[in-house]
Amino acid sequence: MNEAPHTPASDDHLRRALHEEAKGVEASDELLHRTLAAAARPVARPPRRILAAAAVASVAVVAAVTLIRDDGDEKVDAVDDPTTTTTTAPAELGDALLALFPCEGAEVVQLSLFVDADGRAAVEASLAADDRTLDVTVAEPEAVGAALAGQPTDGVLPVAIGATFANPDDELAVRAEVADLPGVIATSTTDCATVPPDVVAERPNVIALVRDDGMLMVVDLASGESRELYHHGDPDDTSREGGPYYIDFAELSADGRWVYFSTCCEPAVGNTYRIAMSGGEPEIVAQGAYPRVSPDGRSLATSGCQFLYVTPVDGDGSAHLEVDECIAHLAWSPDGRQLAATTASGGTGPRQVLLFDWDGSRLTRAEQGKPDNPGSFVSWTPDGILNTVAGGPVDDDRALSQDASYQWILWVDEAGVVRQQAGHEASDRTPIDGLPPALAADW
Amino acid sequence: MAVRPPGQEVDLEALFRAHATPLLRLAVVLTGNPAIAEEMVQEAFVRLHRAGRPPAIGAERAYLRRTVINLSHGHHRHLRVVRRRSEDRRVEADAADAAVVRRDEQQRVVEAIRSLPARQRDCIVLRFYEDLSDAEIAEALGLSPGSVKTHLHRARAALADRLEALR
Numbered sequence: 001m002n003e004a005p006h007t008p009a010s011d012d013h014l015r016r017a018l019h020e021e022a023k024g025v026e027a028s029d030e031l032l033h034r035t036l037a038a039a040a041r042p043v044a045r046p047p048r049r050i051l052a053a054a055a056v057a058s059v060a061v062v063a064a065v066t067l068i069r070d071d072g073d074e075k076v077d078a079v080d081d082p083t084t085t086t087t088t089a090p091a092e093l094g095d096a097l098l099a100l101f102p103c104e105g106a107e108v109v110q111l112s113l114f115v116d117a118d119g120r121a122a123v124e125a126s127l128a129a130d131d132r133t134l135d136v137t138v139a140e141p142e143a144v145g146a147a148l149a150g151q152p153t154d155g156v157l158p159v160a161i162g163a164t165f166a167n168p169d170d171e172l173a174v175r176a177e178v179a180d181l182p183g184v185i186a187t188s189t190t191d192c193a194t195v196p197p198d199v200v201a202e203r204p205n206v207i208a209l210v211r212d213d214g215m216l217m218v219v220d221l222a223s224g225e226s227r228e229l230y231h232h233g234d235p236d237d238t239s240r241e242g243g244p245y246y247i248d249f250a251e252l253s254a255d256g257r258w259v260y261f262s263t264c265c266e267p268a269v270g271n272t273y274r275i276a277m278s279g280g281e282p283e284i285v286a287q288g289a290y291p292r293v294s295p296d297g298r299s300l301a302t303s304g305c306q307f308l309y310v311t312p313v314d315g316d317g318s319a320h321l322e323v324d325e326c327i328a329h330l331a332w333s334p335d336g337r338q339l340a341a342t343t344a345s346g347g348t349g350p351r352q353v354l355l356f357d358w359d360g361s362r363l364t365r366a367e368q369g370k371p372d373n374p375g376s377f378v379s380w381t382p383d384g385i386l387n388t389v390a391g392g393p394v395d396d397d398r399a400l401s402q403d404a405s406y407q408w409i410l411w412v413d414e415a416g417v418v419r420q421q422a423g424h425e426a427s428d429r430t431p432i433d434g435l436p437p438a439l440a441a442d443w
Numbered sequence: 444m445a446v447r448p449p450g451q452e453v454d455l456e457a458l459f460r461a462h463a464t465p466l467l468r469l470a471v472v473l474t475g476n477p478a479i480a481e482e483m484v485q486e487a488f489v490r491l492h493r494a495g496r497p498p499a500i501g502a503e504r505a506y507l508r509r510t511v512i513n514l515s516h517g518h519h520r521h522l523r524v525v526r527r528r529s530e531d532r533r534v535e536a537d538a539a540d541a542a543v544v545r546r547d548e549q550q551r552v553v554e555a556i557r558s559l560p561a562r563q564r565d566c567i568v569l570r571f572y573e574d575l576s577d578a579e580i581a582e583a584l585g586l587s588p589g590s591v592k593t594h595l596h597r598a599r600a601a602l603a604d605r606l607e608a609l610r
Binding site for chain 2: 009011013014015016017018019020021022025026027031032034035036038039306307322324
């Protein structure tokens, strides 16, 4: 602190500017009453996002996308229980998880289109024009409003149209065709990427996930057996200053020997740990959170809000890039040469999709190929087309703890029961073709 | 500090009256947005109220402060501050007015501080707004004193660069 007093960053300048900023700010009685009312409200269990378990035999689920909810304030309090859908007994856990991802074996792709009322007829006509589509589902308009958070609807809520295709090529063809039709606001897919052959051979038929109480679990999808691996903290334990600390994201290493996980919610950027599949103590392997293993299995991408990191899985020398935005979800392109990222929302400007180039040693910002539409979740199709999923934060009190990725949210409660929903409220459930009957009944 | 006897509830209203204003000021300093700052303070008190094992008597302020700081990161994993649309417009209008009137050096300093990476910003605010020592900042943020020094050093260098460039 040796700056001369006249420099703009001197101690005095900093002190005075910050104190000036706080001048006149008082907590009002109105805030007190709001706070007391909020504290008295029954506790809504925060929606727990789970799991990003990347390796399922020869396929990896890159994104499972659904909808979204009305963002009207008036609907918020009508929903008491954000948890959902009891489906299986513990012994059937593996089967149930496998059944949730309908992509194994035959390639099946689910396309969702968010269209406004004016564009609906055109899109439906296009989809129905020939035999490429197997099915079309029009979601309840009320379920779609928040898909367009931030976009004007003029009182006309958009609809979601889902279509299922027998193979990715058909889906891509239709997608390219309808994307430019009037009224189409966003498209997204649920699809299954092919893992590179050298990785496939080594990947076990195992999935890693985080149970509702924060327990990191591994599940053998062949046998359905699950076991507990590591417990970092309970999501409901708020006794630690600054809130609970628990595992909130898990990903398998390419060879299936390790589980990478990050914890919520560290101050600063957080860390990524790894723990051997066989157990033992975890060790910190990277800065940042939300670890994503590169397609070749050699690198780990993590996000640390304003930092993006790529760390070799078997050594030191992480590369990083500082950005102005706060990065949320990450997704590797199938060729491993690009990383797509969404920015977090929450007072720091509109949500965006960012794109970065990775040349094996250096990260740089890429502007070419960045999609125009915002998204809260990104994924890539097997042939390298970037998907974004529309979606916005939900406008209610519980939005303070929600996750913004409108992927399928799965979790397993303490009794080993699989639960799932899309979005953050029970009302988010939207009919999706291809779900197993036991689940479809609840959607 | 005293351990809270089992069963003794946190008196939220008393805590609010004792700590809310300094916390709200901290939140405003960190975010520059009064509406978001109020949401953060409210959330901090609600979390304290719901804590399975509340902080010891006397440690509430530190707990609340750390919660507010964590919430300020706007990190997707922690905070979704969603402003009502009408409030958005109001806040933006206020900000626009204020921007016209207060484009002075102090404002530039504060904006430069807010543009720092989150951890550097925390350290600067705790040092120059809350007047904490390195050791106190380390304790408040759960960092080592060494990394506090590093963050402060980097933040000072970045601020000097940015503010010098604006001159």
